[in-house]
Amino acid sequence: MGKGLYISKAVLITCVVAAIGAAATIIALSVVYSQEKSNNVVVTPSSTANPGPSPSTMPSTTPSTPKEPWDFYRLPDSLAPVSYNVTLWPRLKPNADELYIFTGHSSVIFRCVRETDLILIHSNKLNLTTFDGYHARLMGLNGATAPSLKRTWLVVPTQYLVVQLNSKLQAGSMYELFTDFVGELADDLGGFYRSEYMEDGQKKVVATTQMQPTDARKAFPCFDEPAMKAVFHMILIHPQDTVALSNGMNYDPVNVTIDGEKLIQTRFEASEIMSTYLLAFVVCDFTYIGTKPGAEVLIRIWARRKAIEEGQGDYALNKTGPILEFFEKYYNSPYPLTKSDQIALPDFSAGAMENWGLITYRETALLYNPAVSSNGDKEWVATVISHELAHMWFGNLVTTRWWNDLWLNEGFATYVSYLGAHYAEPTWNMKDLIVLNEILGVMGVDALASSHPLSSKEEDVQRPAQISELFDSITYSKGAAVLRMLSEFITEEVFSSGLHTYLEEFKYNNTVYTDLWRHLQMAVDKDGISLPTSLEDIMNRWILQMGFPVVTIDTKTGKITQEHFLLDPASIVDTPSPFNYEWIVPITWIKTGAPEKQYWLVEKEGTNNEMALGPPTDWLVANINMRGFYRVNYDSDNWERLLTKLSSRHEDIPVINRAQVIDDAFNLARAKRVDTTLALRTTKFLNKEIEYMPWQTASRNLDYFYLMFDRSEVYGPMQAYIKKQVQPLFNHFKNITENWTKIPDSHTDQYNQVNAISMACSTGVEGCKELTTGWFKEWMNNSSKIISPNLRSTVYCSAIADGGVEEWNFAWSMYKNAAIASEADKLMYALSCTKEPWLLNRYLEYSLNPAMIRKQDASSTIVYIAGNPIGQPLAWDFIRSKWDHIFNDYGGGLSFGRLISGVTKRFSTEYEYNQLLQFKEDHGGQFGSATTALEQSLERTKANMNWVDMNKKKVLDWFNNEASSSSV
Template sequence: MGKGFYISKALGIVCVVAAIGAVATIIALSVVYAQEKSKNEEALLPSTSGPGATTLPPTTPSAPKELWDHYRLPDTLAPLTYNVTLWPRLEPNEHGLYIFTGHSKVVFRCVKETDLILIHSNKLNLTASEGGHLATLKGLDGATAPGLKKTWLEVPTEYLVIQLDSPLQAGSWYELFTDFVGELADDLGGFYRSEYMEDGVKKVVATTQMQPTDARKAFPCFDEPAMKAVFHMTLIHPSDTVALSNEPVNVTMDGQHLLQTSFEPTEIMSTYLLAFVVFLVIIYSTYSQNHTNEKGVRIWARKKAIAEGQGDYALEKTGPILTFFENYYKSKYPLSKSDQIALPDFSAGAMENWGLITYRETALLYNPHASSNGDKEWVATVISHELAHMWFGNLVTTRWWNDLWLNEGFATYVSYLGANYAEPTWNMKDLIVLNEIVGVMGVDALASSHPLSSKEEDVQRPEDISQLFDSITYSKGAAVLRMLSEFITEKVFSEGLATYLQEFKYNNTVYTDLWKHLQMAVDKNGIKLPHTVEVIMNRWILQMGFPVVTIDTKTGRITQKHFLLDPESVVETPSEFKYEWFVPMTWIKTGGVEQQYWLLNKEEMALGVNDWLVANIDMKGFYRVNYDSENWERLLNKLSTKHQDIPVINRAQIIDDAFNLARAKMVNTTLALRTTKFLDKEVEYMPWETASRNLNYFFLMFDRSEVYGHMQAYIKKQVTPLFNHFKELTANWTKIPDNHTDQYNQVNAISLACSTGVEGCKELTTGWFKEWMSDPANNKISPNLKTTVYCSAIAAGGVDEWDFAWSMFKNATIASEADKLMYALSCTKQPWLLNRYLEYCLDPTKIRKQDATSTVVSIAGNPIGQPLAWDFVRANWDHIVNDYGGFSFGGLISGVTKRFSSEFEYKQLVQFKEDNAGSLGTSSAALEQSLERTKANMNWVAMNKDQVLEWFISETSSPV
């Protein structure tokens, strides 16, 4: 008996009866398959004509839209259950195509009388019935099904349209049957295939990614999150493979070298959370099967990955994180099992399919001998993020995609709480500031940003939905929910969540439903707020951006205004709140006692001090802080004399605020640079990481100018004590620091030291790398240091180093190791190697489609590679858009243009926009942000270059 296939004796009689239907189904699908072999490739494309199909004349702009011209389903029908059978082929047909065949029955209720059925279907070739129609309809429970008048596929809106001879009756139940063929493509969406090599043999996995609108590529369905139903899934697959889905296996039966695996019916759920996977038995291990806990946790991956123990960490932490969320939500895990599978090809980091979470390998697998502490943290936070969704998103689902921010922002925020529970020594609650908040503030300070919550009518098309999956949705969503949890307290926040989940389980909501339950918890616990939760939070989610709060310690005056990186940019998005916020402020001054205050207006008189003051303690609020010049001087003096008096997060915040205020022309750029002078005495990670990121902007703007050398000299001066500190702490680089963030800062120390020429650094990294080249089977480089060592050595070396790294990348069996090498290959200073690497990005046998965007962006991050990457993107744009679904188009545009700071580059971007107006799609918002960012960069460089050069010269020429 194959591993994972078990039929109990109690099910014996049921199996005998069910086997008849199973064999009949298998035989029927075999006939379908035989018929398909005579079809050509075009037969796999969606039919818009043929027997029973009617192609409608195009509507003119003045004509009223038909229902099938709308992207949203009408409110006339509501699904109850689906019964879906799918048969993926893991071998190509004679045309070289991988296909799947299937049929589906959906039972639905007529809510309002209608003579039209609209159901989503995309890229499926529907088989015509004997009557020539693309579906069959029958009535249930005594209802009579009307005849079908016309059926066709409406490609733009992705519908199967069924016109009826007479109306469906409100309150009656019906069943719609469809039979279809689809392509098991490698486009990473819907029902698709993933491939990998093992022992020189290609392995094929059939897997899914339905979110947001790709369930319709697997079978016809009402593909909207509010259209919840129960799914009965059956997969037909080769006898040497395993099938998984959201629920446990109900029964598996043999038939003609095939297995038919049926699964228990799902809970009531949305289509985008459906998942199923078929893969070779050899990637399943008894390790996964036998090491289950009371929640039925299993980790699935490639055979070698499981054999090497790469799933151990995920298995160890999944149970505790589930327990944390059960306590946090005050609700038991809703399902009987939690399968988690690492896929070689996956477009996102992971997907929260209910009961079958899919991951990139780097987000689930961890090898303690080869993976860094950053890899380990990523695994913990991604698992925590996806498990948080099991309740918030899956059990209770937002009604429409305009509230995606609530789903993803919430999971992002609480993922740090779950990871903190699993790894209590990591200070994960602090790291959210660096990982999420600091970065997204840079995006939200652009005039081309957008509010967290959109109107439903503004989010209609699939591309509208896809554009919402950005850092605003995830990271700003997390930041404002963290801020809310802080000012009502985490305990009260958790209580409100519990009643929210209890009331709306298996249902759909809008964000105001959450506000209502949080308000109930606030009232119950006697929390005093200046307004209701809804009134306060609407200002943070219904208008884009955030405020900069200016504190004048001489007068006691506090003011707020909309913070924009480019104060001259025009904000075209109006706000009913006039870009004012209700700001929960905190501050400390002499004595260190934290004080709280609500800033409710544009200007208020609130305090007066004559000593240093720092506001927004631990960056709990989503706002920046500016001060009068005297207080800035007091803060700089405190940093230079006793920086530990300021909390570590606020030391990072002072740097980040100052640099961004300088870019917005609110303080002098030299003031921002002065906030880094204390770093020669700082050993904590967060201030150094924040300074490094902000100084990286200076590198982007000046690494092709005379400023660069003097800037390098200054950073070398500041980082040398840090480099020596870690040299001593690690006993001359022979030990790993104990503290989690110290391990991160050791990387900063070596990376900055090597890039600025600190004595002994480059010799250290190139020595380690050459030692590895001489003995490829024995890599002694610390996993934490691999990325910076590989990059430094490849940058200092030539073709030999690059070719060695490429060879090790191609042979890597650990995904996180492959990622490190993939990035380091972009560090070479040889243009011809970078061009070769760019070409590899269009060959999925060399660079996986899922990694193409990040690789091109990494190359663009190299000052030598940036113009090469930009030329590459422009030259290949049509191919990338039309034939290469692995690219994240918005991320690509943003990544290759981040250095742009000249009029010439701006004009190139404008020309690119004009030349590709019809193919920008989901990248249009990113392009607008790049145009805005380029214009701001141009202005900033013109204003600051001379004074920055002068400051760096003065700092490096003065005595140490």
């Protein structure tokens, strides 16, 4: 940090004037902001001197019937921003009204694209200073004359500052609009907000940002749409002993004095041309570790001082350089910036945010301590860093035009994050783990009639809540799955080649998905790859219609058919499809003794004679390594052949396909396409299986049976069967770890050891609970006693479930004092495992108290509690009774929909379905970004009801029979 230089008098006067103007509005802020939260005012007149239309005379702002330009949620195309100059001064201490605020002033230089007498610019929850009675000032540039202002006002529903002019702006001319404002530095995790943490008994405040998708407008007035790219010139004024960061590299900070207060002013290099949602700035007293001077790209990892001193940023620093190098080669394009700052924040709503040059993270996504963090924590850090760095090109350098194509940014970054993580950690098998982590899970969502296509029409995604809804598993995980499928059938090399030309043509600009298809087609043509039709025709079927097919193969005849797969075949699909729910499907398969082959299913049905089987010992499995986004069903004979192969030599079937056979069978059974007992039979070979992927897939599918039956008479026989299956796995890990004293060598074996202990303890395998409660007791008696980081989550949960208030209170104390976020997360989950209802109710009350549970963790905490069969009805009652508070204070988060789906996932009765309907009716319109999640929960509940009615007796009989039979 630079020392003691003082700025020029001219600049100082500017700062003082801004401060005086801001001070005059600070008192008004608390009134305006509280009114805005409690009363959704349509219009705020600019002043009594130059009033805008009064609320009574304003046109209707009903979204469905817009009448005026400011009634629309999309900006008109009449103006194009060129650059911003923004100065902000966040206060890291509350004022007399106990409000944290920031003051600022900004100017935007824009070009008039076509004549207009209206300026619409986004502004949300900012108290704008008036200049001669107006909310803004306008100046002409390069000889242009600025029209005089007629009136200005704020439109709250569409979040605009409206500037109406007495004459028109001229096409081709340049203008500059000035604003001065005060905002609240709230703890709402959006826009310019504050994060708090304790260090050495002292509360520290961080001023930080999260602009995506539509919250840059909460920091300063701006054209807040992704296609409105511009250059940003940032200045931050901040307290002594703090540092300021932004997208660009900082110039030497200088000392300033404003109203007798000694402060620092930090100015930053101009950003690249970019979208508003990628803007970031932070004021904090963090420190960093970084690359040595002279490095081609400066890499710095920022975090709380103690976290850096303890080495928690070392892993991120070591892996960022190699991952950046990987993407430079993968894209065949140099990293566009000179620095890459990455900062771990105590409070952050998402996992991370790809702000260009200043990536923000939750602490759990960037910090790693090998003494405390698990291999899962380490994998999370590697994949999230890889995801965000992938965006530096795909998303930041080239940006989709509108949010309806968010899937292209996020699905792409999710897919290639596994490639980057694989490069950084080549022994982890990351290219396979994408199947478990992304693909299998999202298939359950996309098999609902209430799913949605990857790409929507622009006109269907207008309001901020609609945009926020798109940040879901379809966008991220299905997007990754279909791009992985595409990369597989055209080859990764050709895929990479197409990306390079795409990035070169559109760098610093905006695109739509068809631009990518065109460049990939060029690469396909250049390489001479043969496809059944154009790449665009193939891929549009996967992105413009929701869902995916189930491919049915008859191994007697070689006939192949496809059909839209729905978990509940009786559900009604209201969403029309431009392709009549048919896909062009790349089918890969192997059969006994034969190499892998591929067949394109281009219509509703086809025939491939090679898929017909011969002798009874032959078998066939399709969708090798789950490269395609579809499920596979077979004739009953081939199912029996696969079951026979699994029971005799399961290793002959590739490990991913062993997982796939289980997952397909269970989901086909839920869709009534195969018998449920066939699905259960796919788990019988597990008493000989030691690989992670089949076990994890089986565990997830059996979890559904627990959700449906753990309050019924099925529970006991089910527990007995799973106990019998997991006992050999428990013994296997006991042996290879020399009685739990060693860590397994393989990354996935470390995961499967957790499965072995978790399932063994929950089903009562002899010696398991004694093991976990013993470790926990030792830790309670001596907190320096180390429990293996990989096992902590399951050990904590098992011991707290078996214990009482003493164990719970101890875990709570350790949670509140945890210095490492990943450790706090494990304890946060484990606290939900108690069987004491009163403790669970206490924990629910804590969840909405930010002094107890951080706002970023509130939804997760409630969902964890709902995952406990004792806690589920408590959590459901809790969110219903607190809904207004939850919606108003937590409804803006991108994970809000997860709360609804998490709390209702056990629902399987008419009574629960009616409760959910009543909940929807009681709070009509008050679901925001969780609206789709609510509809999916209703659909899921109805499907669960039907499934339980059909299957309860046969499931009970099967488990009874298997549990009583002798072990293999």
